[in-house]
Structure formats: structure tokens, C-alpha cells
Amino acid sequence: MTTVDPTSAPSTTPSQSPSPAPSLQDAPHVDVPALRDLLLGRWADVRRQARALAGREDLQKIEGQPWGEHRERVFGQLHTLVAEGAVHRAFPTRLGGQDSHGGNVAGFEELVVADPSLQIKAGVQWGLFGAAVLHLGTEAHHDAWLPGIMDLSIPGAFAMTETGHGSDVASIATTATYDPGAEEFDLHTPFRAAWKDYLGNAALHGRAAVVFAQLITGGVNHGVHALYVPIRDADGAFLPGIGGEDDGHKGGLNGIDNGRLHFTHVRVPRFNLLDRYGSVAADGTYTSPIASPGRRFFTMLGTLVQGRVSLDGASVAASKVALQIAVTYANQRRQFGSGDGEEEVLLDYQRHQRRLITRIARTYAGSFAHEELLARFDDVFSGAHDTDEDRQDLETLAAACKALSTWNALDTLQECREACGGAGFLSENRLTGLRADLDVYATFEGDNTVLLQLVAKRLLTDYANDFRGIDFGAMARYAVGQAADRTFSRSGLRQAVQFFTDRGDQRLAVNALREEGAQRALLTGRVEDMVAEIAQQLRSARKLPTEKAASVFNSHQHELIEAARAHAELLQWEAFTAGLATVQDPATRTVLTWLRDLFGLTLIEENVGWYLMHGRISMQRARTLTGYVNRLLARLRPHAQDLVDAFGYEQPHLRAAIASGAEAIRQDEAREHQRRERADGDAPVDEKVLYARDAGRRRA
């Protein structure tokens, strides 16, 4: 699959001579093993180990398994993960962990290819429940509970979300009121909307929970804090004062026992407050190392960012699997003929190329972006780069990446499913199951729409510091207080400004859309203009009373979210571009550069109306866009299989009948049958041929 396409010159390397016998080093092609290693990234070894595990049948999903059995199967699989030492990397070395945060997430997200329920249930146990004890508790808490959490003798729930409050964590209504007489907290659910909801491990397996509640002591509400609360006895019965419900069957992830919990004046020992960021003395005095309640809240929640990081990675992994399946099938499956000859391979159809190859490009962009996010995450959690600013950058980057890649995964899985026709709908071909399981990724660990508003808020405050203090009301409260005084250094916008300064005339920048600089100028220019425009319109709101300001803000909510999305796409494009520089083999780099161009140009094509209206691109140039994209598709088409093979998933990961080679065997058999019939003279005459001949006679 290292075919050279001699008809079209590559855009970023000198024209190739198609003959005689071009050297494989020079001709555009993909060095699959090298690219595979590159994509495995910094934690390649961990990923390889995790993929080996994910390839084991006993850790994989059985499609169509009744959900009660599926829940038990996944719970059993968690024990297997413990036995294999696969899930403790993030925990302290002194307790048997490795203090490796990036590596932990890298390994964890690969589990999605075995069963997304396994990935998420493991995430609940160790990434949320365990991580909350680790990050929000202190050493005494670690000693008390981490060993049991790590070895799964204490399965636990992460009880943050309430039926009445999803993404707005600050508004949860569960209370933990300190009683200095008893040195206990009184944990209480005041009304039905305050029930904890959607909690993995809550319906069946959880023995304890980290419960988030408004901490009240001495008549003051100190905001949301977390407490460690046993919820079930050894027989699995709820402890006194605790009740709950099963969330029942879901659209996917049915290997997880999501449920609801509520608390009726449950007494919790003072020790159980996870008090790294806020503690209560025996007499009820509250102290915290962080004076500002707002900053304290965001610091506490910020320790849980790894959920978003790993959803980003898992979404990219699922997209890779889907594309490897659909492209393999599209290279073997034939449908409709070109006249009387052989039927066409699906991927030779232009529309099919557009459906799949543009998504290969986007998935590469998402893959490179995730690798950057993971590195940033490890920097912060390893302590290597752990300033307030680093944490805020990480939050913003994680929000942008998670929103985009979870949506992209759903879109890619659906397009791949439809591109495989009826076969794509069968569970034996994986695509529908993965899509159903990943559906909720778009709204959990932060609703994507809310996350993009968080990114938008950051873009605004970066743009102009005076937006910092405004309570936008309708804006996710989560975002308030996150802003810092800083220009666009991290978001790449400073470069954009620089670019335009250098060139003087913006039109120059789009003289050649295939130039990296031109793509960057267009993509950054769009974010910059959108943010500046909105900021201009919101400026008046700064002086209005909160409610009025919120209304003005709301009237620009759609544009704000679109600006955030444009920014996130720019981040992906920058990551892809940075990734190109790490590709050693020039021939591979050529192909990947086309792919990056395809990604950049389809982003511009999707928003060409905006670019025209803002004078960023000329009419003439805009009209050439689609044609250029089509030429890139044709150029990339011979490399499509290599590009998905470089994702590195193998048959035990793909597990799709249509990507097993069975289709090629069927096609060969059919063609051999027809060839033999013709050779033997056995083939019946087609009535159409006779009819056409007779029609000719009738005319004559």
C-alpha cells in the first residue's frame, strides 16, 4: 500500500517523477511501522501493555449480553485489571503505585477498545473515587482507604452530580453540617432534586462513596467539599439513612451499574472530610490553605481534570478503530460497476473518500492534540510545571479537546457505520456498539456545550482583562474566577497577530492555501476576529446590573460557543503541524502534510461564508477550495489504508467481521465464479443485450 500517485504533484515537496522506478525513499509513501511508533507517543510502552490486555477475550464486551450479566462481567474484569497491575500507576509509590499520571491515563484510555464500560467503570473506581481520596485527602486518608480502593476490596462511587444539577457543581444542594458535640458531620439530602444521580457503582457494587456536599460549620456555608462515606454493609445492604435507586438500562455503557443515592441525616466522622483544601477542627473552626472560596472550589475540582483528559484520549482511540474498520472494508468491498467491467471498490468513489479520508485527517489532528494534552497533564500532576497558570491552561485545553474529540468520535463512528451499509449496523462489526457506549461522553465529565463556554470565557478574558471580574450569569459558573491576566500566549493567538504584522496585507496570506502559514493565518484570524467582535458587543454589558448583563451575554451565547469551537480546532491544527516536525521519514512526512492540509482546508471550507464576509479570503480563492480539497482526497486515497494501519490496532482490537479479510475472500470468490462461467461459455445471454440488438434492427 505504498502506491505512488503519478498524476498529481504533491504540494509540499518537489514534483515527483513517476518513472522510471522512483526510489521509495523519495516517493510519497507511509512508513507504517515508524508512524505507528510515533503515534504511540511518550507512553508507548504503557500503551502497548494496555493494548495487549485489551486484546484479551476475557476483558472484552459481548455485544447483546443482557445488561445484568454485563454488569457482573465488567466488575469481574476490574479484578483482572488489579491482578495484572494495570490500574495503579497514578497512586503513590509507597502504596504500590508509580506516581505516573500521564502514563496512567495513557494506559487507561486504551481499555476503551476492549469495552467502554470497562474503561469507564475502571475510571469511576480509580480515576474518580480513588483520585478524589488521593487528591482531596491527606496522608491519613490515603493510608486508611487507598489500599482497599486500589485492590478493589472497597468498590466506590463518585457522588458529585445531582438529579437537579449536572454541570453546575457549585449549586449542588446536599449538605454536610458539622456537629461539634458529636464531632460528626450530618450528611443530608434536602429534596428529591438533590439526590445524587448517574453514579457508576452506586446501583450495585459500591461499598463507599466520595460524596460532594455544601460544608456548613458554625452557621457558614464553606462551599462544596468531599467526604468519604461508607454506603453499604458487607452483604450489600444500604447502611442506615442511605437509600438509592438503579438508573436502569441506558443508551450504552450497560456494563456499569449507574444509580442514585440519597442521605437522610447520615452521621459521618469528622476524620472522613477529605480536607486537603479545607478542614474543620474539633470545635468546628474551618481553615483552608486557600483563602478565596472561589479559587478553592476550582482548585478542588481541578484535581479531577484527568477524567476529561482520558475521555479525550478514549474518543480518539475509538475513532481510530472505527476508521481502521471502515477503510479496510471500503478497500475490499465492491459496489456498482463502471459500465460493463468490474465493480468499483467503495473507496474509489469520491464521496466515500470525502466521508472517510477527511475523518482520518481529523483523527490524526485529535491524536496529536491529545498527546500534547497528556504531556501538559503530566507536567502539572508530576509537579514539573504546576503553577496556577499551568493548571488553568490545562483546564482550558482539556475542555477544548474533550468537547471536540467526543463529538468527533460520535460523528466518525456514525459515518463509518453508514459507510459500511447494513453490515455496519450488525453488532458483529463493532461500530454501533462503540457509538452507543461513547454517546454519553459528549455530556459527562462536563457537558460539551458548557465546556466550550468555559473555553470562550477564557478567550474573552485573555483578550481583555477587564472581562475578568464580570459575573456573566448565564455563563457556566464553573468558569467564573478562572481567568488570569494574560495574552494569547498559550492559545496560539499571539502568533496570529505576529503573522499579520509581518505580512501587512491579510490577502497575501491566502495566496496559496496549501501553505502552512496561510492556513494558520486563516484559522487564527478567525478566532481572533470572532473574539474581538463578541468582546466589542459585550463591552457595554460590563456596566449593566447582573441580570441585564446576563441577558446581553445570552444573546451572544451561540457566537461564543462557535468561537470556542474555532479555537479548539485551531489547537488541533497546531498540534498536527507540530507533530509533522517529529516525523523522520520525508516520504511519510509528505503524505502527512497533505493530510494536515486536508484538515486545515476542510475547516476553512466549512466556514467559507465567514471568511468571505470578513474579507479574509477572496471570492476567487474561495471558489477554488472545494476543487483543491477534492484533489487532496485523490492524492491521499492510495495511502488511506496505510494511514489507518498506522493507528496500530490489530484483529483482537478491531473484532469486526467486515475488517477481517472475509469481504476480500467473498469478492474474489464471486469474481472467480464469473470468470469461470465466461471461460466455460456457461453464462446465459443477458436479455438486455438481445433487446438492444433487436432495437437496432427495429430502427434499421
Add this chain to the structure above:
Amino acid sequence: MTTVDPTSAPSTTPSQSPSPAPSLQDAPHVDVPALRDLLLGRWADVRRQARALAGREDLQKIEGQPWGEHRERVFGQLHTLVAEGAVHRAFPTRLGGQDSHGGNVAGFEELVVADPSLQIKAGVQWGLFGAAVLHLGTEAHHDAWLPGIMDLSIPGAFAMTETGHGSDVASIATTATYDPGAEEFDLHTPFRAAWKDYLGNAALHGRAAVVFAQLITGGVNHGVHALYVPIRDADGAFLPGIGGEDDGHKGGLNGIDNGRLHFTHVRVPRFNLLDRYGSVAADGTYTSPIASPGRRFFTMLGTLVQGRVSLDGASVAASKVALQIAVTYANQRRQFGSGDGEEEVLLDYQRHQRRLITRIARTYAGSFAHEELLARFDDVFSGAHDTDEDRQDLETLAAACKALSTWNALDTLQECREACGGAGFLSENRLTGLRADLDVYATFEGDNTVLLQLVAKRLLTDYANDFRGIDFGAMARYAVGQAADRTFSRSGLRQAVQFFTDRGDQRLAVNALREEGAQRALLTGRVEDMVAEIAQQLRSARKLPTEKAASVFNSHQHELIEAARAHAELLQWEAFTAGLATVQDPATRTVLTWLRDLFGLTLIEENVGWYLMHGRISMQRARTLTGYVNRLLARLRPHAQDLVDAFGYEQPHLRAAIASGAEAIRQDEAREHQRRERADGDAPVDEKVLYARDAGRRRA
């Protein structure tokens, strides 16, 4: 819910005076009962009966039921439908039917709200298997098998699709070779790719099948014909020579036993050829009332168009249910506050309005378009308007509507699911289950991508008759031969040309986007330009050899499909506009006109780049589009609940916990709790308030 929005004047009626006490007749509002009746359409009574059935618990899906049990449940439900006399409307009166084709489809498609598996399994039995015997067989066949098919004593499969050929029916490889000695056909599957696949009723319940095969007699292949073939004995065992496989678990529709069938020299009596369009005499002589094999093939397949018609209707119905659920929730659910006050109702957020209200508009358009399609379908099948041209128009319209509305349903279900957050993911709220079941609607009964190419082919041949005879190769073969010499009379394009002739200057047409004429001019102009542009570029291909021509054609496949989509959207817009004229109440018509404007303007907004590049809209006008759409959203917002309530589905159809009123009760309880706490002086002081006060002191 008949709130008047006094802040913005409606676009198409004189300005409303908001006070004093505007008459309800004049102020924009929705007369819900009247609109509900209007939407029920020509076969309102049938729909009401079908909805009453769909509201019965014993006919409804149990989410999460193991698929083996689900299959048996649905099979049992088919017997209930027989007992209720709900599925025989299309069959001959003399056999107990009603010869009512439009009414049959209207009733049948409403079953989707009970369980899509029930709709589709009923569709397999009576709409495909039964309809094939009805339309492709003759009276003797009707007498022999229809009674058993109607009363379900003969459950049957519709064995057309093969593993190797989905949408390309002409290329199926199963053969039925006539043996004059035995007066039997030899039915044979020559290789694995020719196995029949994805057939409902094939895995378990089917006792017979209508099998499509290449009919060979006297050494001539007369093309695809259908035979009635018993496949299982009374004990459910395969008859000799017949084998099969279960397709297993699927992404949805698991109440249906899809499976595969293959035939090893199975002997079928001559009588069993469904020979209305092609018969074989005892001596093997083939005769047909249709001389052209191409026309014969399309006539035979054309009798099965009702599958597409009913998928269109069912998709619209599912979109309505989804929107009724999501809008009801969005009007009760509160999230995030505007400052210190009450939290906002979700539907007050601009982005939420854009997510849901634009889809209400599209669903109205789809609903009116479906009603037109259904009438056209009934005209043809009742014989009222049954020329070749009528049938071809029906085919094109059905292809366009089915492609758009099945995709729209998936998009609407997904957006509604995400708009309901985590609650949307629970099966108890219906959205994920409906989405999973409807997923395959996008590719069965004709892959949407193939159907749009069929529409594109028609647009091209309408545009220029000389495209008629070309074999485009890559184009769906299904489409070849369908073309007729005719201008854009049916597709609405003649009107467009007329419009521009009248006005002289195209720019004039967009002076006011809210004018119906301006929207029509823009939408039709786009289709016209796109088709003309492609035709220009393809003109050269007419003289090329088939293979070369196919390649030129392929290089425009993407644009062709986009043109077909634009045409389908125009059809929906025209149907919506025609529907407005049937609304009696002026106040309701005002609101619906805004909704139609919203539909038209979002279509233009999505393609604003195209309109700019083709000089159809000025930069200045384009810049006002998004603002105008936002103002329409704000204007429609108070009517959103009425607009979805007018869809007329009730609690037994919605069956969503979040749309039951439970959310409003929870919200009221929470607010009452907070009110009481404040009144009693029990509420703790917020640390943030103290911190802000202290900060003030520190500064002082």
C-alpha cells in the same frame, strides 16, 4: 402557553400592539387543537386509531429486554395487530382488505412510537413480503398466499438484498434457472457473497420468502424476478437445500430476527414465479407486458416504494416524539443562574433555542412534505394518477424525502438526547432507544447516499434531455433508465426561473429575507445553479467511452449529492409553504410563518458561503442573517411548547420520565425548600459573602 412576545413585531403580519389586552385571535399564538388536527392530515382517523394502539403497553418496547425475548414479544405483537385489524388496509377488499394504500402507510408508520421493531417487522411481513405477492403476483397467487400472509399463518421474509449487493439490486447473483422437463425453477446461490442477508423474519419466524433472483430460461437471463419459496417446515426446520444464519445482535431493532438465507439447487414450482411483469410458459418461453428489460426492472422495484414512504413518515414521527420530550424538559429544567436570582429554564438559553427550535422548524417541514408524498403515493397506487411519469415522480420524491428525514431524525434524536444531558442517556427517557432503532433507516430501503444520487440523476436529465442515455457507471445503476424528457415542472425549478425573469435583478430578490418570494428565489436559485454548473462540467463526458465518462462523473459525485440534498430541502420548504395556506387561524399562521422563515433562513445560513460565491446574496445581507435567525428564535421561544404539543403525542407515546412533569415537581420542591429556609432564617451564610466583605475591609 399562548404568551405574546410584545418586544418584537412579527415579520409577516402587521405590527402587534402589546397592550391593552390584545385579542387572542389577533396576537400571535398557536391554536393547539386545530393545528394538531391539521397535522394529522388526510388520514387523520387512521392515525388516531394507530396512535391508540401505539399507546397500549402490550405493544410497546421494553428497553433493555434481552434480544431473544424481544424477538418473541414483537412476533406476538404482530398477532395482536392482526386481531385488531390494523394491518390489512392495503390488501384487496375481496380478501378482507380495504384497497387503501395511503391510509395503510399512515397507520403503519405511527407504530414507530410503540416500538420501531414492531413497525419494521410488520413492514417486513405485510409491506414487503405481502406487498411483493400482491404487486408482483397475479390473482392466483393472491388466492394461494395472501390469506395466510394477512393472518400471519405464513410469516415471511423479503429476500432481495445479498451480502455482496445492497443497494445495487440489479447485480444480485442468486439464479432461478427454469427446467422445462420438471416445470420447475432451480433456485441457486452460486457463492458466499450471494447469500441473502439482513432479512427480517429469516433467522427464526419465516416459513416462506419472496426470493429475488436472476431469471434464466432458454439460456437467456431475463433479469431480476421474484419467486415465492417455502423455507421452513411446520417445526421451523429449514426445508431441503435451504440454509441460513442468524445476523445476531444489531445496533437496534433487536425485536426483529434478521438473518441470512442460501439455496442449494432448491426446486421451485413454475407457479411460484410472481409473474405479473414476466412469466415463463411450461416450455420455457418468456413473455412480459413490458418489452424493455430496464423498464421492467424499475417497474417491478417501483411497486415496493411504500417502504421508503413509510420510513419517511416514521422518521418524522420519531422526530416529533423526541422534540416533544426535549422541549417539555427544557421548559421545566433549570440550570445555572442569572446572578444571585433564580436559575434559568434551559429553553431561555439562546444556544438551547437554536438547538431545539430550528429542529422544530425542520420537523414541521418534514411533516408537511411527508403528507404530500403520502398523497402522491396514494394517487399512484389507487390508480387515480398512475402514468409512468407519475411513478417516476413518486420515486424521486420518495428518495429525496426518505434520505432527508431519516438523517434528520437521527440528528434530532441525538441533539435532543444531548440537550437533556445525562437524563437523556437513560433508557427511561426514550431518546437513545429510538435513535439506536432508527439508525439503520439511513441505509436500508436504499442507502441515503445512493438515493440522493438517484435524485441528482433526475435533476440532470430534467435539466438537459441529452443526459438521458448516458451510462454514468459509478452512478447507481438503479437510476439508469428512469429519466424522462421533462423540464423542472415537478421539482419547482420552473418557478425559480420564472421568478428571476420577473425581477430582472437577482439582488432585488434578497432585499428582505423574510419575504417568502426571496426565500424561494434563493433556495431554487441554488439548486438551479448547482445543477447547471455540474451539467456544464459533465457535458464533455457524454462523448467519452463509458469508463472515462464514469471517472469524470465520479469527480463530481460530491457536488451532485449536495445538489440533490439542496433540491430535497427545497421540496420540504415548498411543502411547508403550501401547508401555511391550509392554516385557518391567522394567529397560528403567523407563528407558523415565522417557523417556516426560520427553516428557510437556516438553510440559507448553512450555505451562506455558496450564496456569496455565486453572487446570490450581498455581503451586507449575509452579515444580517445570523442576527435575524436569532431574533426569530426569540420570537418563537414562547410558542415552542405549543408547537410540539401540536404534534399530538400523549404520555403513553412519550413514555419519558423527564417529560412526565416530574421535573417541574422537583424544581418546585427545591425552590420551596430554599424559600422556606430563607423565610425561617435557617440558611447558613455563604462564605463568599464573608470573604467579599473581608476583602473590602482589607482594601479599606
